Amino acid sequence: MAASFPCTRSCSSDCILNVLALVFFLSDLVSDVLAVASFYQEQAYVSMGALVFLLAGSSVLVQAFSWLWYSYQTGSEEQRSCLSTYAYMEKYFNNRRFLGALHVCQMGVFLRLVCMMEISWRNLTSNAPLTEGIAVYLTHDLNLLYLIEAFVESAPQLTFMTAVIAHRQDVEWVTGFKTLVSVGAIALSVVLYHRSMCSLHECKTRISWTSSLLYFLWNFLLxxxxxxxxxxxxxxxxxxxxxAHFLSLWLALFLWVWRQNTHFMDSHAGEWLYRATVALVWYFSWFDVSKGGSRGRSAVYHAVMAADIALLLTLWWWQSHGDPSLFGMTARGAVALEAASYAMGVLAKVAYDRLFRLKESVTVDPTPRSEEGGSEVDVVDFPVSVQSRPPAPPTAPQRRMDMLAEHFYS
Known part of the structure; x- marks a missing residue:
């Protein structure tokens, strides 16, 4: 069985976040159907085809990661031992044919959501919450899938819908609803990933929602x-x-990932798929994938993105033949707002690094502690490098998440 470690987030907050994730998952599904139906009714078949391509491609990619991660661990003694606590989960996770069929039907992530809901509910109602083993790492796998889905599905869809709105200069309720759902899904996935990485490190002090809010803020502003x-x-x-713009920039980012010699997946083909996916994420947002020097790489990345944003805005201005407007805002105002948002995002990121990314090598008691009169809730804001790790070799999901946490705080 995997080495234990404290599941340092509160059971109640986890349950709330998982409920919100399920709500966003279903809302996103409904909004996808409504958006496709709207384009079909308008006979905008090119737009409908582009949206269907984005939806299908991103869904297949996310399901592929989910299936690969199940394949790396399915049938292990560690998994059976831990999941035997949850009878409903165990019979599904140990049935490879059922899992495969579910992923082919693009419902593998939905099974993960249901399983995490069960874990959260049982932890909430139990006097001895589950704090170790594969179930905890399944939670981290799900949060990483949220992050991937946010930037290979939600962000491209949001970009596409915003382009449609800008072209029409008319905000319809379907496109507006889809835009709001996409923004909410991206924001939630960023916060879940942030808190997931924090919970992998034993810490000296408990986390507040302040760091999560600041983490969300600088990501949103960028x-x-x-x-x-x-x-x-x-x-x-x-x-x-x-x-052509997308492919050229994606290829450059892909080569950058390859040069960093990542070793995240447990198969050669899976590793190349991961590198290609990281390049997709980087098209919209920064994501650490290798140890050390992250601040230097981040500075280079944001400088390149700032230059690319300036290029795209210049092309928009030039191709608009005159002084374009964005929903009543002048082009100069739109450009100034873009520049201000990106600059404030960089400043917020620097503030987060200064306030919440202290790096100290200390050994701490891994037992979750609570303040006087309080409960064991919401820990870890100040990540530390814990030098006393269990000697047992890590399992596949444990190795993946430990590697992500190490890169997250490098």
């Missing part, structure tokens, strides 16, 4: 101008030019 700039350029440029 992602929003990126999405808007790509959408504005896509609303006036030919589809071929947009595709």
């Amino acid at each position: 992602i929003a101008p990126r999405v808007v700039a790509v959408a504005l350029a896509a609303s006036v440029l030919p589809p071929g030019a947009v595709a």
Whole structure:
């Protein structure tokens, strides 16, 4: 069985976050169907085809990661021992044919959601919450899938819908609803990933929602101008030019990932798929994938993205033939807002690094502690490198998440 470690987030907050994740999952599914139906009714078949391509491609990619991670661990004694606590989970996780069919039907992530709901509910109602083994790492796998889905599905869809709105200069309720759901899904996935990485480190002090809010803030301030700039350029440029821009930048980012010699997946093909996916994520947001020097790489990345945003806004202005407007806002105002948002995002990121990314090598008591009169809730804001690790070799999901946490705080 996997080495134990404290599941340092509160059971109640986990349950709330998982409920919200399920709500966003179902809302996103409904909004996808409504958006496709809306384009079909308008006979906008090109837009409908582009949206269906984004939906299908991103869903297949996320399901592929989910299936690969199940395959790396399915049938292990560690998994059977831990999941035997949850009878309903165990019979599904140990049935490879059922799992395979579910992933082919694009419902593998939904099974993970249901399983995490069961874990959260049982932990909430139990006097001895589960704090070790594969079930905890399944939670981290799910949070990573949220992050991947946010940037290979929600962010591209949000960009596409924003481009449609900018081109039409008319905010319809379906596109507006889809935009709001996409923003909410991206924000939630970022917060879940942040708190998931924090819970992998024993800490000296408990986490507040302040760090999560600041982490969300700097991501939002950097992602929003990126999405808007790509959408504005896509609303006036030919589809071929947009595709050429995306492919050229994605290829450069992919080569950068390859140069960092990542070793995240347990198979060679899976590793190349992971590198290609990281390049997709980097098209919208920064994501550490290798140890050490993350601040230098982050600075280079944000400088390149700032230059690319400036290029895209210049193309939008030039191709608009005059002084374009964005929902009543002048082009100068839109550009100034984009620049201000990106600059504030960089400053918020620097503030987060200064306040919440202290790096100290200390040995701490791994037992969750609570303040006087309080309960064991919401820990870890100040990540530390814990030098006393169990000698047992890590399992597949444990190795993946430990590697992500190490890169997250490098």
